[in-house]
Amino acid sequence: MTVSPFRLICRSSKSAARRGEVRTAHGTFQTPIFMPVGTQATVKGVTPENLKELGAQIILGNTYHLFVRPGHQLIKQLGGLHKFMNWDRPILTDSGGFQIFSLSDLAKITEQGAAFKSHLDGSDLFLSPEDAIEVQEALGSDIMMCLDTCIPYPSSRDETIAATELTARWAKRSRVAHQNRDQLLFGIIQGGMYEDLRAQAIEQLVEIGFDGYAIGGLSVGEPVEIMREMTEKTIALMPDDYPKYLMGVGTPEDLVESVYRGVDMFDCVMPTRNARNGMLFTSTGRLVIKNARFRDDHRPIDEACDCYVCRHYSRAYLRHLYMAREILSSQLNTIHNLHYFVSLMAKMRQAIEDDRFEKFRDDFYAIRSNQDRA
Amino acid sequence: MTVSPFRLICRSSKSAARRGEVRTAHGTFQTPIFMPVGTQATVKGVTPENLKELGAQIILGNTYHLFVRPGHQLIKQLGGLHKFMNWDRPILTDSGGFQIFSLSDLAKITEQGAAFKSHLDGSDLFLSPEDAIEVQEALGSDIMMCLDTCIPYPSSRDETIAATELTARWAKRSRVAHQNRDQLLFGIIQGGMYEDLRAQAIEQLVEIGFDGYAIGGLSVGEPVEIMREMTEKTIALMPDDYPKYLMGVGTPEDLVESVYRGVDMFDCVMPTRNARNGMLFTSTGRLVIKNARFRDDHRPIDEACDCYVCRHYSRAYLRHLYMAREILSSQLNTIHNLHYFVSLMAKMRQAIEDDRFEKFRDDFYAIRSNQDRA
Numbered sequence: 001m002t003v004s005p006f007r008l009i010c011r012s013s014k015s016a017a018r019r020g021e022v023r024t025a026h027g028t029f030q031t032p033i034f035m036p037v038g039t040q041a042t043v044k045g046v047t048p049e050n051l052k053e054l055g056a057q058i059i060l061g062n063t064y065h066l067f068v069r070p071g072h073q074l075i076k077q078l079g080g081l082h083k084f085m086n087w088d089r090p091i092l093t094d095s096g097g098f099q100i101f102s103l104s105d106l107a108k109i110t111e112q113g114a115a116f117k118s119h120l121d122g123s124d125l126f127l128s129p130e131d132a133i134e135v136q137e138a139l140g141s142d143i144m145m146c147l148d149t150c151i152p153y154p155s156s157r158d159e160t161i162a163a164t165e166l167t168a169r170w171a172k173r174s175r176v177a178h179q180n181r182d183q184l185l186f187g188i189i190q191g192g193m194y195e196d197l198r199a200q201a202i203e204q205l206v207e208i209g210f211d212g213y214a215i216g217g218l219s220v221g222e223p224v225e226i227m228r229e230m231t232e233k234t235i236a237l238m239p240d241d242y243p244k245y246l247m248g249v250g251t252p253e254d255l256v257e258s259v260y261r262g263v264d265m266f267d268c269v270m271p272t273r274n275a276r277n278g279m280l281f282t283s284t285g286r287l288v289i290k291n292a293r294f295r296d297d298h299r300p301i302d303e304a305c306d307c308y309v310c311r312h313y314s315r316a317y318l319r320h321l322y323m324a325r326e327i328l329s330s331q332l333n334t335i336h337n338l339h340y341f342v343s344l345m346a347k348m349r350q351a352i353e354d355d356r357f358e359k360f361r362d363d364f365y366a367i368r369s370n371q372d373r374a
Numbered sequence: 375m376t377v378s379p380f381r382l383i384c385r386s387s388k389s390a391a392r393r394g395e396v397r398t399a400h401g402t403f404q405t406p407i408f409m410p411v412g413t414q415a416t417v418k419g420v421t422p423e424n425l426k427e428l429g430a431q432i433i434l435g436n437t438y439h440l441f442v443r444p445g446h447q448l449i450k451q452l453g454g455l456h457k458f459m460n461w462d463r464p465i466l467t468d469s470g471g472f473q474i475f476s477l478s479d480l481a482k483i484t485e486q487g488a489a490f491k492s493h494l495d496g497s498d499l500f501l502s503p504e505d506a507i508e509v510q511e512a513l514g515s516d517i518m519m520c521l522d523t524c525i526p527y528p529s530s531r532d533e534t535i536a537a538t539e540l541t542a543r544w545a546k547r548s549r550v551a552h553q554n555r556d557q558l559l560f561g562i563i564q565g566g567m568y569e570d571l572r573a574q575a576i577e578q579l580v581e582i583g584f585d586g587y588a589i590g591g592l593s594v595g596e597p598v599e600i601m602r603e604m605t606e607k608t609i610a611l612m613p614d615d616y617p618k619y620l621m622g623v624g625t626p627e628d629l630v631e632s633v634y635r636g637v638d639m640f641d642c643v644m645p646t647r648n649a650r651n652g653m654l655f656t657s658t659g660r661l662v663i664k665n666a667r668f669r670d671d672h673r674p675i676d677e678a679c680d681c682y683v684c685r686h687y688s689r690a691y692l693r694h695l696y697m698a699r700e701i702l703s704s705q706l707n708t709i710h711n712l713h714y715f716v717s718l719m720a721k722m723r724q725a726i727e728d729d730r731f732e733k734f735r736d737d738f739y740a741i742r743s744n745q746d747r748a
Contacts, residue, residue, distance in 0.1 A: 040698045040700055041691070042695060042700050042701075042702040044702070045705075046702075047706075048686075069694070069697065070693075070697075074669070077670060078670065078691070084688070084694075086686040086691075295444070296448055296451060312460040313460060314452060316444070316448065316452055317452070317459065319444075320414070320415060321414075321415075321416060323443065324414045324443060326416050327419045327701060327704055328416040328418070328421070330701055331419075332421075
């Protein structure tokens with residue numbers, strides 16, 4: 001049995017929402033937390049200083065991408081991922097399972113591991129659970145994830161059982177391969193959309209014993225109601241004294257609903273990817289910056305926002321940058337969107353501490369529905 | 375006669391190099407100076423804070439680009455270019471003449487002005503000398519440039535005479551149109567590669583009277599020796615108590631050689647454009663970051679550089695970002711290259727103050743030739 005890196009600070013009295021912190025080799029982060037995604041050893045469009053200024057406490061790196069380019073051995077040789085990318089706060093690396101599943105049409109999963117083709121040059125690559133640990137140990141991330149097999153939606157019960165069982169066997173092998181105890185290792189709960197298989201997956205993972213547990217295989221195309229239901233049911237069965245991480249989720253609404261159901265950790269490309277496509281998040285809803293009505297709009301993106309972008313730039317300027325395809329468009333939009341996600345989590349943490357999370361959640365929706373009429 | 379915004383601080387005792395400063399409505403900048411180019415109301419890839427941190431004192435905006443998109447009236451309505459782009463230090467705007475010349479195959483120059491097609495949508499546009507002033511007054515730049523007719527290289531003497539005379543008549547009209555005396559107005563010296571025509575152009579411009587004088591029509595394809603010779607001869611004929619600006623120049627070597635010949639002000643897209651293409655400037659020469667030999671190079675771009683990038687990132691990381699086509703590649707490369715150009719000017723200013731500019735120039739070449747052997 002491992003000592004949990006999670007410390008509970010307080011609970012909401014009227015929901016499963018909880019406030020805590022997770023200790024890692026590069027410092028402690030506060031939960032519930034959103035982790036910006038730094039796919040290729042950079043969070044696209046922003047510097048580490050931008051990330052710190054907007055309040056990011058931990059970022060995510062993608063094992064698959066770094067394995068393919070520039071290679072984990074090179075990063076290790078250069079002092080590890082933190083030094084390579086100039087980020088001294090915690091980093092979580094995913095296992096590569098999801099990218100192999102989503103990027104490679106030709107992935108072949110066997111008992112041994114995943115054979116796949118590089119998305120860059122089509123070359124043949126292979127990643128076993130042990131390899132995924134080796135890669136992540138070379139990267140030196142603070143939190144590693146076990147290689148898992150992501151289950152598409154919809155999948156039959158038999159397919160789901162097979163993939164979930166394989167994920168459990170891989171989790172066991174990952175635990176055995178795990179050498180560097182400065183790096184935490186999280187297990188990934190599969191089980192598809194079957195509650196009993198989720199329960200069984202949790203049981204198997206807890207028996208192996210991990211430093212945290214993640215819900216995988218959600219946000220893969222299922223209706224949002226099913227995602228919320230599966231989150232709620234799975235969270236309730238997860239060991240309460242360990243971090244609970246919902247992988248790859250989600251919209252601001254998803255974050256609020258999932259915190260309400262007890263999730264501690266999130267990651268998603270949505271704020272960064274949407275930023276580059278000109279879709280901005282605000283306290284009153286979404287805003288598509290290329291819209292002609294912003295042409296001469298002197299207001300900031302969000303009048304309730306105090307981020308660097310909202311303090312210094314107008315919607316008209318941001319629209320101009322977007323229309324002119326300027327690099328600064330991606331930079332500023334990314335800073336704003338990440339600030340929105342990171343601040344939303346900070347506000348939720350404060351609301352839980354003050355035991356007014358349900359009020360916060362009501363207000364969150366009230367402001368947004370007002371705007372839809374504006 | 376106008377009061378010159380230029381104040382001479384000191385001169386080199388062994389060359390025409392000089393150290394001074396230019397007073398504008400947004401503050402005083404030190405000469406010799408390099409102005410980063412902010413074509414579309416942004417210096418591509420960097421924030422105003424990046425520019426300040428790397429020491430930029432004044433930037434250049436492009437009248438043509440801002441006229442075409444988003445439009446000068448819009449920028450005026452939003453409080454002017456400084457506010458629009460969040461830059462509170464001096465801005466020089468060019469007149470649009472060079473862009474009309476270089477971007478539009480279908481530009482038609484008449485006595486009245488330049489008729490041309492938008493590079494964005496092919497629509498018909500027209501810019502007279504008076505229009506160029508109106509646009510720049512709407513933008514609110516600190517230094518405006520007269521609309522000129524850029525002369526291709528090579529051009530016959532007759533063609534050069536005609537274009538130079540037209541530029542002089544346009545300069546007169548620009549001066550008359552100039553209303554806002556908070557904005558300085560510089561005349562542009564044409565005359566092609568003919569020394570006597572350059573002399574005549576200067577005479578005509580000085581008679582009209584401007585706040586500064588710029589050498590136009592160099593760096594348009596002529597051999598570097600001709601450019602240097604024309605610079606030297608033209609500079610010598612320019613009024614010494616006004617700023618001397620060499621437009622669109624150039625390489626680090628060009629800057630050193632032109633300061634040596636008495637130039638006060640420069641602008642060029644080279645540091646920013648080359649940065650985005652992965653070509654980096656260092657104290658010992660140029661470096662193409664995609665080169666395979668940088669794959670595992672833990673050193674900074676330039677071990678003699680103290681810029682943000684060189685303090686925090688390795689060549690290996692910058693190569694990775696470039697190969698992965700990450701936005702941060704353009705950001706970091708631009709910060710480094712601009713820092714190189716801006717620092718080079720600061721070093722030249724100090725060398726002139728210490729009256730050791732010729733030693734500085736010798737050392738500049740000595741370090742570079744050493745590296746070519748390394």
